[in-house]
Amino acid sequence: MKKTLILATTLLMGSLNIQAQSLDDQQKQEVRELVRKTLVENPDILVEAMNELRKREIAAQQNAEKQMLEARQKQLFENPENPIMGNPEASVTIAYFGDYNCGFCKRQDPILKKIVEENPDVKIVIKELPVLGPESREAAEMALATFKLDKDKYLSVNQRLMSRPGRHTSNSIKAALIAEGVDSDKLKVDESVTRQLEENLRLAQELGIRGTPALVFPNEVLRGYTEEGVLKEKIKQRL
Structure with a gap:
């Protein structure tokens, strides 16, 4: 002031x-x-x-x-290397920047899952954004490596990682993979995984996203945790 x-x-x-x-x-x-x-x-x-x-x-x-x-429309919403949640042909697309060690993301994630289950006109493009330390980076790398190895297992791994209370350790990340039937020894954190994470970090910086969660519509950025009612109203305005 x-x-x-x-x-x-x-x-x-x-x-x-x-x-x-x-x-x-x-x-x-x-x-x-x-x-x-x-x-x-x-x-x-x-x-x-x-x-x-x-x-x-x-x-x-x-x-x-x-x-x-x-x-940045293509990078945000049309990158085939990004996992999605919901109907691939949905008319409303939201890019979701999250971190597996973020407490507010752990509250945001079930809301997003519920919304795409209830509304086939909405899809979520998941943008892994590990900003809360090395374990966040490790979890994001393992999740994306899972996506490259077996796309069908990605969402279950993602949700198991996100649903764990508190912060992750290397052991908890490995346990989440085992619980979902993923052999961590077969996962490869290659150049494409690293490139995707770096692109997500760059996009976040360009959009003024300083932390997680963040939800991005084609014409609006919602920074921080968004209540279910607010998010549903934002979606309704775009349908």
Whole structure:
């Protein structure tokens, strides 16, 4: 708030200084004194300027986000190396950035599963985003390696990893794979897995996603945990 107030004042003074460039030094000083007096006597002017500046900042952020989304549609929603949840032919697509060690993702995941089960017009593109340490990275690598080896087993592995309370260890990750009938010795974390994780991290940075979960529609980014009712309304608006 303080920074915004200072910036608003600076912009206001700067604008007046530009307009006063044709004045002599005495006239410029008189203008400055008049501005100072006006602001002191009418502080609401600064509040209005601050509010207007904030509106412009928000509009600029939204415009930048819109442009980035338009430029990244294929990477977000049409990458065949990304696993999906739900009907592949659904009309509404959401990209889901999650981490297996994220507590809020463990709450978000069942909501997404329920939504795609209830609504064949929705599909979720899963974007593994391991940002919470080496075990997050290991879990994401094993999940994607499972997808490459046997696509049919990916979702069960994904959901088992996500449903475990607390943080993962290498042992818990291996146990999840064994429980779903996946031989971890046959899994290969190759260049395509690494490339996909790096692309997911880059997309998240470009979209201003600082953590998980995050849900991305073709024209909107929802950062953080999203309540079921809110998400259903967002989907309804797009059907």
